[in-house]
Amino acid sequence: MKNNRSLSIFFWIVPLAFLGIFYFYPLGSILKLSLARSEAGLLTPFIEAFTSASVRRVVGFTFWQALLSTLLTLLLGLPGAYLFARYNFRGKSILRAISGVPFVMPTLVVAAGFSALLGPNGWVNIGLMKIFNLADPPIEFLHTLVAILAAHVFYNTTIVLRMVGDFWSHLDPRLGKAALVLGANRWSVFKEVSLPLLAPVILAAGLLVFIFDFTSFGVILILGGPHFATLEVEIFYQTISLFNLPLAAVLSVLQLGCTLLMTILYTRLSTRVTQPLNLQAKRHTQSKLSTWRQKIIATGISVLLLIILTTPLLALAGRSVTSLGVINSREGSLAPGLTLAFYQELGINRQESLFYVPPITAIGISLAYAGATVLLALSMGLPAAWALARDRKSPLNRILDPLIMLPLGTSAVTLGLGFIIALAHPPLDLRTSPLLIPIAHTLVAFPFVVRSLTPALQSIQPRLRHAAAVLGASPRQVIRHIDLPIIGRSLLVAATFAFTISLGEFGATSLLSRPEYPTVPVVIYRLLSRPGALNYGQALALSTILMIFATVGMLAIERFRIADVGEF
Amino acid sequence: MLLSINGIRKSFGETQALRGIAFDVAKGEIVALLGPSGCGKSTLLGIIAGLEEPDSGSVIWEGGNLAGTPPYKRGFGLMFQDYALFPHKNVRENITFGLRMARWEQDEINQRVAEVLDLVGLPQFGSRDIATLSGGEQQRVALARSLAPRPHLLMLDEPLGSLDRALRERLLSELREILQKTQQTAIYVTHDQEEAFSLSDKVVVMNQGRAAQIDSPNAIYRKPVNAFVAGFLGMNNIFEGHIAGGIIKSPIGNLPAPKGSTGDVTFLIRPDTIRLDGLGPQHLEGVVITRTFRGEQCRLEMEIQANRLSFSLPSSETQIPQIGELTQIDYDPTNTIQILSK
Numbered sequence: 001m002k003n004n005r006s007l008s009i010f011f012w013i014v015p016l017a018f019l020g021i022f023y024f025y026p027l028g029s030i031l032k033l034s035l036a037r038s039e040a041g042l043l044t045p046f047i048e049a050f051t052s053a054s055v056r057r058v059v060g061f062t063f064w065q066a067l068l069s070t071l072l073t074l075l076l077g078l079p080g081a082y083l084f085a086r087y088n089f090r091g092k093s094i095l096r097a098i099s100g101v102p103f104v105m106p107t108l109v110v111a112a113g114f115s116a117l118l119g120p121n122g123w124v125n126i127g128l129m130k131i132f133n134l135a136d137p138p139i140e141f142l143h144t145l146v147a148i149l150a151a152h153v154f155y156n157t158t159i160v161l162r163m164v165g166d167f168w169s170h171l172d173p174r175l176g177k178a179a180l181v182l183g184a185n186r187w188s189v190f191k192e193v194s195l196p197l198l199a200p201v202i203l204a205a206g207l208l209v210f211i212f213d214f215t216s217f218g219v220i221l222i223l224g225g226p227h228f229a230t231l232e233v234e235i236f237y238q239t240i241s242l243f244n245l246p247l248a249a250v251l252s253v254l255q256l257g258c259t260l261l262m263t264i265l266y267t268r269l270s271t272r273v274t275q276p277l278n279l280q281a282k283r284h285t286q287s288k289l290s291t292w293r294q295k296i297i298a299t300g301i302s303v304l305l306l307i308i309l310t311t312p313l314l315a316l317a318g319r320s321v322t323s324l325g326v327i328n329s330r331e332g333s334l335a336p337g338l339t340l341a342f343y344q345e346l347g348i349n350r351q352e353s354l355f356y357v358p359p360i361t362a363i364g365i366s367l368a369y370a371g372a373t374v375l376l377a378l379s380m381g382l383p384a385a386w387a388l389a390r391d392r393k394s395p396l397n398r399i400l401d402p403l404i405m406l407p408l409g410t411s412a413v414t415l416g417l418g419f420i421i422a423l424a425h426p427p428l429d430l431r432t433s434p435l436l437i438p439i440a441h442t443l444v445a446f447p448f449v450v451r452s453l454t455p456a457l458q459s460i461q462p463r464l465r466h467a468a469a470v471l472g473a474s475p476r477q478v479i480r481h482i483d484l485p486i487i488g489r490s491l492l493v494a495a496t497f498a499f500t501i502s503l504g505e506f507g508a509t510s511l512l513s514r515p516e517y518p519t520v521p522v523v524i525y526r527l528l529s530r531p532g533a534l535n536y537g538q539a540l541a542l543s544t545i546l547m548i549f550a551t552v553g554m555l556a557i558e559r560f561r562i563a564d565v566g567e568f
Numbered sequence: 569m570l571l572s573i574n575g576i577r578k579s580f581g582e583t584q585a586l587r588g589i590a591f592d593v594a595k596g597e598i599v600a601l602l603g604p605s606g607c608g609k610s611t612l613l614g615i616i617a618g619l620e621e622p623d624s625g626s627v628i629w630e631g632g633n634l635a636g637t638p639p640y641k642r643g644f645g646l647m648f649q650d651y652a653l654f655p656h657k658n659v660r661e662n663i664t665f666g667l668r669m670a671r672w673e674q675d676e677i678n679q680r681v682a683e684v685l686d687l688v689g690l691p692q693f694g695s696r697d698i699a700t701l702s703g704g705e706q707q708r709v710a711l712a713r714s715l716a717p718r719p720h721l722l723m724l725d726e727p728l729g730s731l732d733r734a735l736r737e738r739l740l741s742e743l744r745e746i747l748q749k750t751q752q753t754a755i756y757v758t759h760d761q762e763e764a765f766s767l768s769d770k771v772v773v774m775n776q777g778r779a780a781q782i783d784s785p786n787a788i789y790r791k792p793v794n795a796f797v798a799g800f801l802g803m804n805n806i807f808e809g810h811i812a813g814g815i816i817k818s819p820i821g822n823l824p825a826p827k828g829s830t831g832d833v834t835f836l837i838r839p840d841t842i843r844l845d846g847l848g849p850q851h852l853e854g855v856v857i858t859r860t861f862r863g864e865q866c867r868l869e870m871e872i873q874a875n876r877l878s879f880s881l882p883s884s885e886t887q888i889p890q891i892g893e894l895t896q897i898d899y900d901p902t903n904t905i906q907i908l909s910k
Contacts, residue, residue: 172652174650175652175654177614177639179654179665180617181618181619181639181714183641183717184669188669
């Protein structure tokens with residue numbers, strides 16, 4: 001037993017050292033900076049910040065938009081979850097797979113997608129202008145609250161679908177039948193039986209959605225425009241544009257406190273969800289659509305989901321190969337119609353400025369960062385997962401298990417700010433290190449990596465090895481046929497997670513990237529914030545490329561993951 | 569008649585779960601639906617309760633057709649296999665659920681809960697959590713929950729199915745006592761003939777969605793009508809034969825034929841009327857090939873002209889033959905040979 005513990009500690013050393021230097025130290029530095037001017041008392045900087053009307057507005061709006069987004073997401077997600085949980089129908093597995101796509105999409109891609117669908121140069125406005133012969137785009141979507149809400153719903157519906165749907169699909173439908181026979185009408189059954197049983201998982205899913213909406217960055221920066229600042233966006237502006245690091249630090253601490261509280265609440269709730277409820281195998285709980293009413297409702301929900309979850313991405317891909325009008329550039333002009341010109345432009349350095357590179361090089365830079373992230377994340381995540389899998393209930397692991405999930409609840413912009421404050425001067429000056437961004441990405445990917453590795457490592461129980469041995473496998477054959485295939489698949493899943501997360505990461509990167517080494521999302525942001533159809537087209541082309549990478553990554557994860565009920 | 573089931577049919581895709589089953593239930597009667605798994609018993613309960621709709625046929629309650637009446641307006645009780653107790657409510661809340669739905673007064677509810685908890689022998693269990701109950705306790709709570717609103721008809725779906733044997737036997741006799749004490753009209757679904765026989769006034773033996781035989785337990789045991797019922801009751805000595813001149817010509821030899829039948833017949837040799845006392849009046853001879861000790865009884869199989877015949881002897885019998893022994897058995901044709909319908 002003692003031996004076991006020291007081995008666990010040994011496994012923990014490297015990942016904990018990494019988290020200590022690159023997570024806790026920067027966060028500590030933020031805290032220190034935010035308290036630096038608090039001679040008058042610990043809370044002075046915070047009280048000062050709150051006397052400012054603009055900070056109050058930012059905080060209020062952050063909560064308000066997250067609440068609205070969460071409610072809308074639940075409104076769309078719950079009927080979908082019910083449909084997925086209780087019925088089998090043709091196209092269900094495809095619909096389920098599609099519903100997972102938004103979740104892995106980089107924020108910049110989503111923002112570009114909504115812009116391509118509903119922006120001033122988006123399909124809907126172009127169509128309406130053509131049909132009604134209008135001079136100006138009739139729908140004002142960009143830089144409105146609606147745009148923010150739409151993107152958040154697009155993003156997070158899948159969380160409700162999967163978390164609530166999975167749980168619901170294992171709930172015994174006979175409980176509802178028992179209530180019916182005992183004299184409860186449909187409404188009472190829902191109120192007395194289904195809702196109380198689902199409440200914890202709905203709350204947990206809602207809270208997770210709320211956390212994501214609360215810390216959302218890219219979507220609000222681009223779709224919300226300058227009028228709608230959330231805490232996250234405000235930290236970015238204060239850091240990059242105004243260089244008011246102390247205020248940024250105060251806001252970060254506020255942000256951290258909120259997400260920390262919500263994360264703790266979420267963990268509490270999710271343990272309640274895993275309480276034993278005599279959960280049933282799916283085949284006992286799902287039936288075919290039989291009546292016309294069921295079929296119509298199911299079709300309605302499916303079509304609605306399909307429209308909301310696919311149109312922005314389809315609009316993006318379509319718009320990236322379509323030229324609308326004559327674009328004049330130094331190289332000549334571009335006629336309306338289908339074109340690959342935007343993609344060809346990616347290889348050309350138009351600006352010719354010293355710190356500007358052709359957009360296509362950003363792909364190479366992003367891939368290099370992603371590769372480094374995979375290596376780093378696996379070498380940190382594997383030992384941690386191994387230690388966790390050995391004995392999840394040991395006192396050490398019970399403390400460390402939630403600890404390693406902390407980066408999940410920390411906003412990427414805050415991480416970036418922490419790096420700027422802590423790692424820009426001795427003893428650790430990493431400003432120019434090419435590893436700075438992969439390290440930040442590793443922190444974001446770390447919880448996902450550990451969460452995908454631990455169940456697989458746990459599933460290799462001694463019994464499995466014994467069974468193989470009794471069946472005549474030598475120790476070497478056991479490793480080859482049992483251990484490696486099981487770990488191998490989840491290693492692949494973990495690596496893909498790290499890779500796709502790194503490719504799409506924008507929050508931390510936006511603060512840390514150097515002008516001469518931009519990543520793909522950074523270039524998309526630059527292109528989107530510039531005028532001109534050519535810049536816009538290139539932004540969409542790059543976004544489409546990123547979208548393809550993310551989709552392939554997600555398909556790989558779905559294909560290779562082992563557990564049915566995934567741990568978030 | 570209180571309840572009439574008339575020609576109910578129900579299919580799920582290609583499979584026909586029910587194919588025109590019909591039977592009646594009188595007030596205060598306990599009817600057992602007995603059949604192998606997959607014979608449509610649970611589906612039928614769902615239809616009677618109103619949880620599922622039949623493709624055709626009708627459920628008539630006190631002369632009125634129940635089609636279109638939702639389950640919550642039927643006033644029936646249904647005890648599910650594995651009980652389906654609400655995991656988020658405690659014992660008391662589970663039991664009061666049906667009473668609250670029926671809008672009982674609070675003091676009536678209190679009184680009734682105490683009553684049914686007493687009835688099922690769990691008087692102190694009101695505040696217990698469902699998750700803390702053993703299998704047998706869950707079964708009793710489920711029974712109390714379905715009895716509490718005084719259902720006009722109580723349906724029980726394999727209520728003892730998942731319990732171990734000793735507990736089953738104890739709960740079976742308790743269940744019988746409770747149902748009799750409350751004079752509850754009930755339909756009891758089971759695949760276990762012992763449960764069906766010991767509990768019910770009438771047994772409906774089901775086979776592939778139809779009623780194979782409807783009769784009192786005693787009559788079914790004494791005179792199974794066809795090969796399926798006989799086989800399901802464990803009587804496997806079923807042979808084809810031809811009757812002419814008072815004699816059955818059959819693969820196990822010529823036997824005396826019961827009166828009233830001629831031509832090609834299927835017949836049963838009951839395993840429980842065979843003796844070894846040499847008193848006849850008829851004999852069969854064969855070699856014992858298996859011998860299985862089963863507690864009170866010993867089951868033997870003997871080979872007669874390449875056919876197998878099985879029978880039971882009391883284990884107290886002193887001269888049970890050994891395997892390989894050439895043995896002569898005695899029987900009385902009037903209670904041993906039964907003609908079955910095809």
